[in-house]
Amino acid sequence: MSGKNFVRGVVVETVFLDxxxxINRKLAEGEYVSSWERFELLPGVVEAVARLNGAGLRVVVVTNQRGVALGRYRAADVEEIHARFQALLAERGARVDAFYYCPHDRRQCGCRKPLTGMFEQARAEFAAIAAETSVMVGDSLSDIEFGRAAGMRTIFVSGDAAHRKPGWERGAELADAVTDDLPAAVALILD
Ligand SMILES: [Mg+2]
Ligand SMILES: [Zn+2]
Known part of the structure; x- marks a missing residue:
């Protein structure tokens, strides 16, 4: 699928990643990435993040972690996964600038994607973040709706056909571009 003149004349400064x-392999619907042992990095992700870092772009992770509200794991487990991922990136000269997660259940907060609370949190922490220079990369309809609601450009990552969430077709349709994976999304942004 095409990039639809995705970044023509546009300076991208911040990339938001689901x-x-x-970043990591999605488990079957109803299964949760509850610990580092269940966090399986997808191919080329570290290199893709390093490319964004090298190009001077800000990298921000925004993730719904409803499993916390459901009692499947704790907020501390989410934070440990993020700390260990960050340590792994650091070993290879890459980094994520900030992680935000929503630990809430549906309709109980302003931060569960597709609501834009995590974008607002990022903007409060990094004054330079602006929707016009930001891109959201995600594999769910809620990611694309989040990006659009915040005023960002969006890239839908098709990923693993077996693990797509209901409504993904609409996500692919609404997005500014569709790629197979994160490395291809980064190539679209940078090349
Ligand atoms: Mg996802
Ligand atoms: Zn929330």
Whole structure:
């Protein structure tokens, strides 16, 4: 599928990344990435993050972690996964600038994607973040709706056909571009 003149004349400064299905392998619906042992990095992700870092772009992870509200794991487990991922990136000269997660259940907060609370949190922490220079990369309809609601450009990552969430076709349709995976999304942004 095409990039639809995705970044023609546009300076991208910040890339927002969904986590499960973009950075690490998404588990079957109803299964949760509850510990580091269940966090399986997808191919080329470290290199893709390093490319964004090298190009001077800000990298922000935004992830819904409803499993916390459901009692499947704790907020501390989410934070440990993020700390260990960050340590792994650091060993290879890459980094994520910030992680945000929503630990809430549906309709109980302003931060569960597709609501834009995590974009607002990022903007509060990094004054330079602007929707016009930001891109959201995700593998769910809620990611694309989040990006659009915040005013960002969006890239839908098709990923693993077996693990797509219901409504993904609409996500692919609404997105500014569709790629197979994160490395291809980064190539689209940078090349
Ligand atoms: Mg996802
Ligand atoms: Zn929330």
């Amino acid at each position: 986590r499960d299905g973009v």
